[in-house]
Amino acid sequence: MLDDFMIRATLAGVGVACAAAPLGCFVVWRRMAYFGDATAHAAILGVALSLALQMSIFAGAMAVALVMALAVTHLAGRGYAMDTLLGVLAHSALAFGLVAVSFLSGIRIDLMAYLFGDILAVSRLDLMVIWGGAALVVALIVWRWSALLTSTLSEELAYASGLDPRREQLILTVSLAITVAVAIKVVGVLLIAAMLIIPAAAARGLARTPEAMAVIAAMIGAFAAIAGLRAAYLFDTPAGPSIVCVAAIVFAALNLIGWRSQRRA
Amino acid sequence: MSLINVKNLSVAYGANTVLHNVDLHLQPGEIVTIVGPNGSGKTSLLRAIIGATKPASGEITLKRGLKIGYVPQRLHIDQTLPITVERFMRLTDPVSQANCQAALETAGVPDLLKRQMSLLSGGQFQRVLLARALINGPDVLLLDEATQGLDQPGSAAFYRQIEAVRRDTGCAILMISHELHVVMSASDRVICLNGHVCCEGAPAVVASAPEYRALFGTGTGGALALYRHDHDHDHDHAHHHEAAE
Numbered sequence: 001m002l003d004d005f006m007i008r009a010t011l012a013g014v015g016v017a018c019a020a021a022p023l024g025c026f027v028v029w030r031r032m033a034y035f036g037d038a039t040a041h042a043a044i045l046g047v048a049l050s051l052a053l054q055m056s057i058f059a060g061a062m063a064v065a066l067v068m069a070l071a072v073t074h075l076a077g078r079g080y081a082m083d084t085l086l087g088v089l090a091h092s093a094l095a096f097g098l099v100a101v102s103f104l105s106g107i108r109i110d111l112m113a114y115l116f117g118d119i120l121a122v123s124r125l126d127l128m129v130i131w132g133g134a135a136l137v138v139a140l141i142v143w144r145w146s147a148l149l150t151s152t153l154s155e156e157l158a159y160a161s162g163l164d165p166r167r168e169q170l171i172l173t174v175s176l177a178i179t180v181a182v183a184i185k186v187v188g189v190l191l192i193a194a195m196l197i198i199p200a201a202a203a204r205g206l207a208r209t210p211e212a213m214a215v216i217a218a219m220i221g222a223f224a225a226i227a228g229l230r231a232a233y234l235f236d237t238p239a240g241p242s243i244v245c246v247a248a249i250v251f252a253a254l255n256l257i258g259w260r261s262q263r264r265a
Numbered sequence: 266m267s268l269i270n271v272k273n274l275s276v277a278y279g280a281n282t283v284l285h286n287v288d289l290h291l292q293p294g295e296i297v298t299i300v301g302p303n304g305s306g307k308t309s310l311l312r313a314i315i316g317a318t319k320p321a322s323g324e325i326t327l328k329r330g331l332k333i334g335y336v337p338q339r340l341h342i343d344q345t346l347p348i349t350v351e352r353f354m355r356l357t358d359p360v361s362q363a364n365c366q367a368a369l370e371t372a373g374v375p376d377l378l379k380r381q382m383s384l385l386s387g388g389q390f391q392r393v394l395l396a397r398a399l400i401n402g403p404d405v406l407l408l409d410e411a412t413q414g415l416d417q418p419g420s421a422a423f424y425r426q427i428e429a430v431r432r433d434t435g436c437a438i439l440m441i442s443h444e445l446h447v448v449m450s451a452s453d454r455v456i457c458l459n460g461h462v463c464c465e466g467a468p469a470v471v472a473s474a475p476e477y478r479a480l481f482g483t484g485t486g487g488a489l490a491l492y493r494h495d496h497d498h499d500h501d502h503a504h505h506h507e508a509a510e
Contacts, residue, residue, distance in 0.1 A: 146357060152346070154340045156317055156335065156338075157340070157357075159312070159316050209352045
C-alpha cells in the first residue's frame with residue numbers, strides 16, 4: 001500500500017496536519033503567528049547547511065529552527081518590539097539561507113522543493129520521520145496541555161499554581177521547531193505558518209472549549225491535506241499550495257456560514 | 266505560626282531596586298491590605314510571594330503545604346481562545362462540576378457555569394477569577410488589585426464578597442488595593458508600601474500615621490492624592506531608599 005506515492009503523500013500530509021493543528025491553536029491564542037513564520041523561514045538556512053555538510057535535511061532544518069526560536073525568545077523584550085525582531089531575524093535567515101544555497105556548486109538543488117514542499121516525493125523514510133516528529137509534538141502538547149493552557153491565559157496564574165511559564169514557552173518553541181522540520185517536505189518553508197494558523201482559525205467558530213478547538217483544527221487540517229492532494233492530482237496543481245488553498249476555503253466557508261447564522265439569530 | 270513569612274526581602278530589576286528590606290507576616294484568617302502609590306513595589310511583592318520574581322535578597326517562607334488562591338490583576342483572554350467558565354475553573358485542578366458550582370456560588374455568580382469567558386462583564390469576570398481561586402479551598406487568597414476596571418458600587422460589592430469569603434471559609438487574605446476608602450473599612454491590618462514598609466497596623470492607626478499622610482494626604486482627598494503624591498518624601502526613621510519609577 002505504501003508503494004503508491006499518493007498514499008505516502010496523503011499520510012505525510014495528515015501527519016503534519018495532526019501536529020500542526022493543536023500547536024497552531026497555541027500559536028493563535030498567544031499571538032505568535034509571526035513567530036511561526038520566522039522559525040519556518042530560518043529553516044531554509046538549515047536546509048542549505050545540511051546540504052553543504054551532507055547531513056540530514058531534517059536535522060539541519062530543525063537545529064536552525066530551534067536556534068532561531070530560542071534566539072527570538074531570548075532577545076524579546078530587550079529594546080526591540082517582537083515583530084521588529086522577528087522581521088530582522090527571519091528575513092535575514094531566509095536571505096542568508098538563499099545565498100548559502102547558491103554557493104553549493106556541484107549539487108543540483110531544486111530550491112522550489114524546499115520553499116513550497118515536495119510532498120509527492122515523500123519516501124518511506126520521510127514518512128517515518130514525519131510521523132515520528134508529529135507523534136512527538138502531539139505527545140508533548142497532550143502531556144503539558146493544562147500547564148500550557150494556564151501559562152497562555154496568565155503567567156502569574158501559572159506561577160501561583162506552581163508552574164514555570166518559561167518552561168512551557170520552551171516546550172512550545174521546541175514543538176514549533178520539530179513541526180517546521182517535518183513540514184518542510186510537505187508544504188515547504190513558505191507555507192508552514194499557513195498549516196499552523198488556518199485550521200486553528202477555522203476551528204475557532206465551531207468550538208466552545210480549547211480542547212474542542214484543537215481537535216476540530218486537526219480534523220480541518222487533515223481534511224485539507226486529503227482534499228488538497230486529491231485536487232492537486234486532478235487539476236495538476238502544486239500539492240503544498242493546493243493543501244493550503246483547501247484550508248483557506250474551509251476557513252472562508254465556515255466564517256460565511258457563521259456570519260449568516262449570526263445575522264438570522 | 267504565620268502562613269506567609271517575608272523577611273528582609275529586596276527585589277531588583279537590573280539596577281533598579283523596587284523593594285528594600287520588606288518584612289511581612291500573614292496570620293491565619295487575617296485580611297491584610299497593601300496600599301501604596303504606583304511603582305511602590307506592591308505587585309513585585311506579590312509576585313515574589315508566588316515565586317514569579319526572584320528576590321535579590323531576604324527570604325520568603327510559606328507554611329508547609331500552604332494552598333494559595335491567586336486572583337490576578339487583569340487577565341486578558343484572547344478572542345480566539347474559546348473557553349467556558351466551567352473549563353476555566355478546572356484549569357489547574359481536576360474538580361467536579363458540583364465543586365465548580367459551589368465555588369461560583371461562594372463568589373456570588375451562581376449562573377455562569379456554561380457561559381463563555383469572553384462574553385462576561387467585568388464584574389462577572391473578576392468574580393469568576395475569585396471563584397477559581399477558591400476552588401481548592403485555599404488557606405490564603407492573594408488579590409492583586411482585583412477590582413481594577415470595576416465601578417465603585419461594583420468594587421464595593423466585590424470587597425463585601427471577600428469579607429464574606431473570609432467569614433465563611435476562614436481563609437486569610439492578602440490584597441493590593443488602590444481603593445483606600447473601601448480598604449480601610451474591610452481590613453484587619455494595612456501595610457503602606459513605598460519601596461519599603463512606610464507604616465503598618467490597624468486601619469485607624471495607619472490612617473493617622475504621618476508616613477501615610479505624606480503619601481496619601483488626609484480625609485476624602487486621600488484617594489486622589491494617590492496619583493500626585495511626592496515620590497521623594499522623607500521619613501524620620503533612617504530608611505535609605507530610591508523611589509522606584
